């Protein structure tokens with residue numbers, strides 16, 4: 253019997269892949285801080301270049317520390333393979349570019365992380381690639397957006413900062429019925445809360461900078477390939493050489509060969525090492541993040557100075573039912589947004605906080621707050637800015653401190669509003 257199959261997620265997050273003889277008994281992956289690897293013979297290097305051996309050549313191509321992280325995250329996301337990248341945006345760019353050609357279309361949620369939104373709606377446009385933005389909760393709209401030119405559907409498990417949760421299983425079925433793969437940015441959920449591949453998704457990406465590393469010390473991204481999509485269908489004739497070489501891992505191989513190594517979106521081994529340390533405590537941290545978020549959301553909801561709280565844990569939230577169905581009893585994510593009267597009130601609150609940090613990040617063990625309108629969305633056109641994050645909106649990434657300390661810091665800061 254395969255012992256590993258009996259293990260729970262939290263256990264695999266710690267033990268998966270750590271008994272590697274090359275580590276010489278170390279329990280954390282050695283940091284292979286070398287730009288290149290020497291080979292004893294010319295033949296050995298030839299074998300590595302031709303893919304006949306798995307030996308390392310040059311850091312932009314592969315690195316043993318990065319390979320460990322790839323192995324571990326493929327296992328935790330129940331995928332068949334993974335590719336580590338320098339950032340979450342590098343993972344999104346690599347994965348999308350591996351699928352897209354000039355003239356292609358793809359479908360994406362209208363409520364996306366700010367840089368993904370910019371990449372999809374303005375940068376890709378320059379290369380004659382068109383994105384169709386849809387409401388992720390409207391299945392009919394997604395269905396109607398599919399054309400002969402569509403190459404994939406892209407969603408975030410929990411949208412940032414919209415807090416919408418799409419029905420991954422239903423959308424995966426729809427995508428497959430039309431011969432399309434489904435790509436999910438699972439950053440805000442983490443594989444502890446949701447494993448999109450188990451729900452039918454074909455590709456999962458993460459900003460590992462967030463919950464996976466967990467301490468705000470490492471930048472990174474990952475692309476996980478489920479290895480289940482049939483790339484030999486008509487829509488993907490350009491995948492033929494990669495299907496021939498790598499079969500079910502054709503997508504990951506195409507992304508690697510065409511985009512990753514040529515654009516140089518390589519992960520830094522030190523950052524992969526830090527992320528690997530973070531993964532050891534992922535289960536424990538996520539459990540606390542989820543519990544704290546519910547407590548903090550309840551506190552904010554009842555506060556007289558707060559006009560609205562957007563948190564899928566509330567029974568009347570439009571994504572509450574699907575969150576329960578997809579995430580079980582585990583929680584509703586650890587990010588929420590809430591509203592004050594105007595920008596001035598938001599600034600007063602931020603400036604009065606004692607412990608909670610004003611930071612452009614999320615998924616850290618520390619509680620973080622940001623005023624998206626004046627920071628991340630500052631350069632967006634006014635009407636779009638207002639749609640995504642109006643001047644009275646604050647985004648809170650709930651950390652793993654004691655929940656009473658998070659609430660009491662918010663309470664004392666709200667006094668100055």
Ligand code: PLP
Nearest residue numbers: 339340341365412439459461472
């Ligand atoms: N995806 C989501 C949902 C994010 O929130 C972020 C960053 O905040 C990214 C992707 C991009 O990640 P990175 O900053 O690691 O490039």
